[in-house]
């Protein structure tokens with residue numbers, strides 16, 4: 001399919017998408033918010049007073065949701081792309097995979113935290129297998145990082161694509177966490193390989 005035909009299809013999908021319409025009505029920056037909302041409603045993760053890092057946060061709907069739903073939260077968001085100010089959220093622009101970014105995150109919290117959420121994804125290439133490998137690398141990096149920053153009862157939530165690295169990532173998650181679940185929210189498009197991994201309790 002030609003590139004302009006793909007983007008026309010994308011525009012049509014967006015126009016007719018109920019989650020896009022709802023996110024506009026509710027003042028969220030992206031339809032992605034409903035993925036986190038569904039995950040939270042199913043797995044009952046967020047509680048008042050929690051500290052949470054949002055990895056790959058732009059344009060910011062997950063951070064908006066965290067800020068609205070956790071009272072007295074300590075929230076940090078990072079993305080390669082600039083994010084407009086979000087009330088109650090400290091924002092860093094940078095590459096999460098770099099050591100300097102990880103150091104900044106540790107320094108900002110100054111202690112172990114409750115939740116790591118990652119919706120990080122590399123730009124899609126059109127090759128679904130390559131896309132799943134690229135995003136899988138980000139997921140593994142976030143998983144290993146969560147081991148260093150979460151307290152023992154902490155939770156790690158990350159985007160993961162079905163594909164050649166899927167099983168390997170699940171095995172690594174099971175080495176680190178006692179509870180590992182895979183979930184595809186209804187807001188995650190059916191024709192995408194996207195799923196979410198929800199891990200609880202460090203081993």
Ligand SMILES: C[S@@+](CC[C@H](N)C(=O)[O-])C[C@H]1O[C@@H](n2cnc3c(N)ncnc32)[C@H](O)[C@@H]1O
Nearest residue numbers: 032056058059060061062079080096119120121
């Ligand atoms: C699907 S979007 C996130 C949407 C977001 N959850 C929201 O609700 O608005 C994926 C994001 O991951 C970011 N990303 C990809 N690689 C990254 C990296 N190495 N460090 C930080 N952010 C990254 C991209 O810039 C992109 O903004």
